[in-house]
Amino acid sequence: MATKTGSGLEYKGVASISGPIIVVENVQGVGYDELVSVKTQHGETRLGKVIQVTQKAVIVQVFEGTTGLSPSDTRTRFLGHSLEVPVSTEMLGRVMNSFGEPIDGHPRFFTEEKRDVNGYPLNPVAREYPKEFIQTGISAIDGLCSLVRGQKLPVFSGPGLAHNELAAQIVRQAQIRGGGEDFNIVFIAMGLEHDDAAFFQKSFEETGAIKNVAMFLNLADDPPVERIITPRTGLTLAEFLAFDQDRHVLVVMTDMTNYCEALREVSASMEEVPSRKGYPGYMYSDLASLYERAGRIHGKKGSITQMPILTMPNDDITHPIPDLTGYITEGQIVLSRSLEKQSIYPPIYISTSLSRLMKDGIGKDSTREDHANVASQLYSAYAQYNSVKSLVTIIGEEGLGQRDKEYLRFGEAFEKTLINQGKNENRTIEQTLSIAWDALSLLPDEELTSIKPEYIKKYYPKFASEVK
Amino acid sequence: MPVKGRVIRVAGPVVEASGMAQAVMHEMVEVGNDRLIGEIIRLDGEQATIQVYQNTSGLKLDEPVLGTGSPLSVELAPGIVGNVFDGIQRPLEELKILTGAFIKHAAGVTSLSRTKKWTFVPTAKVGAKLVGGDILGTVQETALFEHRVLVPVNVQGKLLKIVPKGDYTIIETIATLEVNGAKVDLPMLQRWPVREPRPHTKRLFATSPLITGQRVIDTFFPVAKGGSASIPGPFGSGKTVTQQQLAKWSDANIIIYVGCGERGNEMVDVLDSFPQLMDPTTGHPLMERTVLVANTSNMPVSAREASIYTGITLAEYFRDMGYAVALMADSTSRWAEALREVSGRLEEMPAEEGFPSYLPSRLAEFYERTGVVETLGSDKRIGSICAIGAVSPPGGDFSEPVTQHTKRFTRVFWALDAELAAARHYPSINWMASYSGYIQDLAEWWHKNVDKNWNSYREEAMRILQTEDDLKNIVKLVGPEALPDKQRLVLETARIIRIAFLQQNALDAIDTYSSPQKQFKMLKIIVDYHRLADNVVSKGAPIFKVTELPITEEIMRMKTAIPNDKVDLLDDLEKRMYESFGMLEATLR
């Protein structure tokens, strides 16, 4: 029973409803992935998309969920195109829902364009390799897992760890060395608690950054399926700002764990064959379709830097959510409960943390000549410290040799002075490197085999002061 | 008359069509009004199931499905080397010109240029009886690569005509053969179905190493030209860097690098760095012997599955010219996952972890296409394909199906280790868990070309590492100080092997590549160091007297201090080492 209305046909009644999925029969001319408007018997309109077309029926996934839909009274209209969302520079300073509609009580944007929410895959040959060092003012990141413009670098956290504070501090402090324009921030909340959302909003307001922030909110009590759209809407704006408006955009996406759970829920309701822990087999590709939207393009001024945040269930880094993320992103910053317990902020555990794009972003022309050597020496010395520390728990410090004792002193100083810093402390890279050399000076210079002899002469405190 | 059917179901990359009774399995089809490229993967009566290699958004029921009459194939001719293709051999630079930075739909793109002219030099003589695989002539495709234009596989006959040296496009006729009384015009361009291995005359044994310049690989776990290796490891353990190192430094004639479902920026890294890096022997950019197949994780999943076959078919084509080809596939897990995704949409019975039951046979078929062969053609050329597949096990757990099955079908296993990577021990190849099945086959090459004691030195070094591994458990309980000096020396030497030999920094200008000579000399120095130290410790020298010898720190730094063209300096170092120990020994008496 079809009646023609507006741009598409409207159908009354659906054959079945299950989870976020509805099945509509006897429909013609519908395309795969097409946007669907679903009207409840009370006149409320929801959006969905076609996820399968067969001769018998069309299967539709409803983003806002199917609660309250009745099989006989639901009306569906097929809109002839895939989901499009508004993009506009006026979205900066504003708060939007998952579909880019303002929800802050202010009027809609004067000028806006509509863009396909999925974007298009960036051609690898059109990419420009990200190289510009971003100084976050956080020693553990700048010194050991440097972030560059156009990188996707997630924070792997656990419930209750300081990831929100860390993300807010990075947003406040991130800058290109020697100035350069400020970042535009796209903040994407997925299933976030109200308190956490308020924390970010307050933090942006305090620093005056809020006029450069576009917030897309899907909160804990919003429909889970909608979470699948929220990051795409935000990233569509990010692409517009970066590649049409020449802006440098930093995208914060939190919490990816909620996003993946929504994905699992949809998959389960479609009775798909699950992969590990019930997550769908295509979760890798799905996450890649978000994370790979970061980057730089040849001949364009702007860039998209992504910082996704996720909470590892059970603090387990092998859980599919951090695992698949780590397989796609260009490194990860891992927070540790044990450092947090020792009141170290930010509790960044550098051994499992990594920045894959660090190599081209640091060095003589961007940070300092000794940076790469120092970082690799710190990594191996810290690994040595950790193995000595576990030995100490069994045989006590007395059983250690001289060299191991030195590593113990080094590691303690490293955690307390380099990793640990204030929530408002903004260190330059020079300060970070100088703290690093102070920690390394607790080891004899012959141990520093990752560092070129010329840098040891120049920077190792004992020799450096002799030079002066 | 090609088949014409219509769409009856769309589920992501899987499309069903009816009216396909005349179609054949694996036929390439064009789907919908946009003529998306697809391949038939199931036939059931007049219904076909099609895997579509491009985005199916907007595809509707009843849109047409056209057969092409041929299976999914690659184009073979000059123009491949130095190029970047997607999983179904669409040239990405061309696509960029047509649709901009983002890949959108573009019809009518050919894999290889039809207008570019190549200088063809004929070598076959008119009147000669030619068979498939014989060389018609050559094209100097890049400074590093001579393209040999071959008579197609199933063609044989008398050469009636061949063009003189000159510039030709790949579709112009360059030779005419008389085949069973008929005249057959041959252009340079040929096609080959990707899922069908190209034939050869016979298989040969692999006897020469693929020299990679990576010490832990060449010295401890070598792979042969024509061999196969797998490199499994969790994220961040160094699969990609290792694969890129092999692509840069291996002594193969041609490198096929398949980026299968991985990061876009890693492809850019290759594209930016390879044209800058010079081949050590010829001084030409490495890109001139490299082909990239890039189907990154944001590109269509089904083309990811095809990319592996596209890569290996190109490799076979170059092998058939008589070259040593090395193929890197990063990551084969993404290929297996693409198989799983399509299988799921076909509602097939899943086997282990949702993978289809034919996963092991697909993996076997792929690695079966490696090897050293005598090629077709009357001059009995020898060509080889070595394939190195990265594996990305979920959670780093090697018991999962892709790692396990790949292990069965490859002879070298480089097990990357999260703990080593966390300690920044790169390449994080775990020396206890890795193995190579080629050591005996390749020892002769090393003994002849480098040093007759190669195998005994590497075995000695392995023994030291093995002993360290055994001692580790005791050390955990009592600490190293409680061990007798002889055992502590083993720990010290093992530490030197680990830091000064096994660890190799891909980012260091000198350390990134070690010649076979440098590798052997370094190994010999460390093993001799151990023997000398063991001798003085037996004679009562305390262990710290050994470790504080300045020569120890020098050995620790030799990998970055001594470049490949100055390996003589290692002989000096060795001499000074003997002197140092001699002096130490003298103080003991």
Ligand SMILES: Nc1ncnc2c1ncn2[C@@H]1O[C@H](COP(=O)(O)OP(=O)(O)O)[C@@H](O)[C@H]1O
């Ligand atoms: N041989 C090496 N030398 C120096 N750094 C390395 C080496 N191998 C790996 N790395 C470091 O490890 C990081 C991760 O390596 P990568 O190959 O990308 O891991 P995977 O592909 O296994 O995820 C690199 O970005 C680099 O920093």
Ligand SMILES: [Mg+2]
């Ligand atoms: Mg990788």
